[in-house]
Amino acid sequence: MLLPVTLLLGCWGFAHFLFNHPFCLTICSVIVLMNADILNKGCVESGRDAVIAKFEKRFNCNPDFVSIAPGRVNLIGGHVDYNRGLVLPMAVDRHTFIAGAKGEEAGILTVHSIRENESFVVDLACPMSPAQPNWTNYVRGVVHGFLSRGIELPGLNMLIDSTIPSGSGLSSSASLEVATAGILEAASGVMLKGNEKPKLCQQAEHEFANVPCGIMDQFSVTFAKREHMLLLDCRDESIEQVAFDHEHLALAVINSQVRHELSQSEYAMRRESCESISTTLGLESLRELTWNRLEQSRGQLDELSFLRAEHVVRENERTLEFVHYMKNADWFQAGEMLYQSHASLREKFQVSCAELDELVDAARQVGLTGGVLGARMTGAGFGGCVIMLVEREKASDVVSKIVEDYNRSGATLSRPRASGFVAESAEGAQVIKCAVG
Ligand code: ADP
Ligand code: MG
Numbered sequence: 001m002l003l004p005v006t007l008l009l010g011c012w013g014f015a016h017f018l019f020n021h022p023f024c025l026t027i028c029s030v031i032v033l034m035n036a037d038i039l040n041k042g043c044v045e046s047g048r049d050a051v052i053a054k055f056e057k058r059f060n061c062n063p064d065f066v067s068i069a070p071g072r073v074n075l076i077g078g079h080v081d082y083n084r085g086l087v088l089p090m091a092v093d094r095h096t097f098i099a100g101a102k103g104e105e106a107g108i109l110t111v112h113s114i115r116e117n118e119s120f121v122v123d124l125a126c127p128m129s130p131a132q133p134n135w136t137n138y139v140r141g142v143v144h145g146f147l148s149r150g151i152e153l154p155g156l157n158m159l160i161d162s163t164i165p166s167g168s169g170l171s172s173s174a175s176l177e178v179a180t181a182g183i184l185e186a187a188s189g190v191m192l193k194g195n196e197k198p199k200l201c202q203q204a205e206h207e208f209a210n211v212p213c214g215i216m217d218q219f220s221v222t223f224a225k226r227e228h229m230l231l232l233d234c235r236d237e238s239i240e241q242v243a244f245d246h247e248h249l250a251l252a253v254i255n256s257q258v259r260h261e262l263s264q265s266e267y268a269m270r271r272e273s274c275e276s277i278s279t280t281l282g283l284e285s286l287r288e289l290t291w292n293r294l295e296q297s298r299g300q301l302d303e304l305s306f307l308r309a310e311h312v313v314r315e316n317e318r319t320l321e322f323v324h325y326m327k328n329a330d331w332f333q334a335g336e337m338l339y340q341s342h343a344s345l346r347e348k349f350q351v352s353c354a355e356l357d358e359l360v361d362a363a364r365q366v367g368l369t370g371g372v373l374g375a376r377m378t379g380a381g382f383g384g385c386v387i388m389l390v391e392r393e394k395a396s397d398v399v400s401k402i403v404e405d406y407n408r409s410g411a412t413l414s415r416p417r418a419s420g421f422v423a424e425s426a427e428g429a430q431v432i433k434c435a436v437g
Contacts (some may be wrong), residue, residue, distance in 0.1 A: 004311055005028055016374075022188070030144040030198065033432055035346070036194040043094075043095070048406070048432065050097070050215060051161040052099055053186055054159055055099035059157045059159070063099035063433055064101045064186070064433065065101075065183055067180070067429070067430075068090060068179065068431070069179035069182065070091035070427070071092055071170035071172060072089045072171045072175075072220040072224065073172065073251065074088065074216065074378050074379070074387070075090060075220060075378070075387065076337060077216075077314075077339075078322070078344075078345045078351075079311070080214060080234070080287075080315050081216040081234045082212070082274070083286040084284075084286075085234055085235075086233055086319040086320060087231075088232070089216055090220070090230065090425050091220055091224030091427065092424065094164040094170060094423075094426075095425040096176050096179040097161045097179070098158055098179045098182070100157065100158045100186070102155060102156060102157075102187065103154075103156050104237050106155045107209065108126055109143065110157045111157075111159075112137060114201065115160070116135050117193065122140065124143070124155075125305075128143060129208075132306035135206035137157075138177050138208070139177075141177070141203070142180040142200065146184050146188065151188050152188060153187060156184075164257055167384070168257070169377075169379020169385045170385060171217040171220075174202075174218045175202050178197065178222050180201075181197050181200060181201055181429075182431040185330075186433070198223075199215070200221075202214075202217075205218075214234055216232060216234065219230065222429055223239055223428050224425075225337045226425050227244055227246050227425050228241040229244050230242075242326065242327065244326070244397065246392070246424075247392065248329075249373075249392055250391070250422050251390070252398055253385050253421055254359050254387075254399070255419050256359060256383055256385065256386065256418050257416035257418060258356075259382070260382040262382055264382060270349065270351065272321075277308065277309050280301065280305075281297055284311060289313050294306075294309055294310065307349075322337040332368070332414060335372070335389050338362070339374050341376045349379075351382060354396065356377040356383070359375070359406060359418070362402050362405060362406060363375035366401060368369070370398060371390050371391035371393070371398055372388055372389075372398055374388070375387065400420075
């Protein structure tokens with residue numbers, strides 16, 4: 001008896017709240033416009049409501065659309081995307097939210113980022129080129145991609161809000177690009193087909209932000225499915241959705257908050273080195289390299305190049321093995337693949353750092369009895385995040401223990417404090433039309 005009464009009172013209270021808050025009417029009448037899958041509950045709704053409120057405050061009108069794009073972690077397949085290899089990203093429940101509405105001035109784009117606390121204005125009739133401050137280039141590049149395809153854009157006001165930490169390997173950059181593309185699709189009425197949207201966004205990052213990234217980030221942000229990992233073949237761009245057993249497993253993300261200076265230059269050097277090894281061996285990319293061919297190349301490659309190539313060949317195999325173990329619920333072996341991947345990135349590809357190694361070692365110490373199955377660095381390296389495959393019921397204890405121990409042991413060191421969270425899988429990018437009621 002008590003339950004129906006409580007429910008009734010709850011519904012009445014909620015309805016009363018709505019009718020007394022006109023802003024809520026905007027939110028309540030949102031309709032999913034694209035990618036009609038169910039929204040992730042909780043943080044997506046609160047982030048969406050927050051961006052609508054911030055837009056209304058800044059631009060003094062209701063937004064027409066909200067574009068939402070997740071961040072992602074790569075479970076395995078480290079530094080193989082630009083070698084046309086096999087990667088396994090999963091979108092996580094940290095998002096970029098962009099609210100947008102047609103502006104009063106035709107041909108003028110006004111963009112504000114809450115995180116940067118900065119705005120910029122673009123005249124769509126003028127040729128678009130990279131400019132300062134640098135964050136604007138992720139947006140400019142995408143706008144340029146639309147204009148260069150002959151897509152007409154109306155004058156627009158856009159407000160960017162985000163719950164993805166920047167520069168930590170959770171791909172806030174691709175998320176910003178794909179969310180921008182979503183708003184431009186909605187505003188122009190032209191939907192990009194197939195792979196065109198992630199490709200346009202990747203090109204924006206190359207040409208405007210000057211980051212020579214692979215296709216993984218933009219593909220995962222665009223095509224992710226909740227409760228799934230995305231097995232992406234970066235050679236033929238094919239995708240397989242692989243179920244993540246979220247009932248038993250969870251993914252802990254520990255952000256070291258460290259970003260070593262050399263991270264960008266070392267990334268570019270690794271790319272160049274892989275390209276030069278392929279050229280030396282007469283291959284299109286390191287994806288074509290086999291163990292036999294690698295063995296024969298000992299005389300042709302210096303020691304470091306050999307190690308780099310060895311990492312790529314084995315990491316591609318590890319991605320497939322990890323998928324196999326996950327499909328067969330052999331989580332212990334799946335976890336081992338993560339530890340192996342980290343060791344290879346540390347020793348052969350040399351993109352880890354002391355802070356990431358310490359976190360992975362801590363995961364090993366907690367071990368199976370504490371609920372940790374495996375761990376590795378994720379992203380470009382030299383800082384950023386470590387991911388841990390953990391038993392769901394122990395996940396939050398694992399995060400607290402590892403973060404507390406790490407911060408305690410580093411109390412006397414001049415390093416940032418780490419933070420962590422249990423990441424839930426997220427749906428790929430989507431756009432919501434806001435109909436004012
Ligand atoms: P990651 O993609 O791993 O987060 P990157 O260095 O590739 O790291 O991209 C981070 C950059 O993306 C930021 O320095 C900033 O220029 C841009 N960016 C991401 N999110 C936002 C945001 N909400 N507002 C403005 N710029 C952003
Ligand atoms: Mg990035």
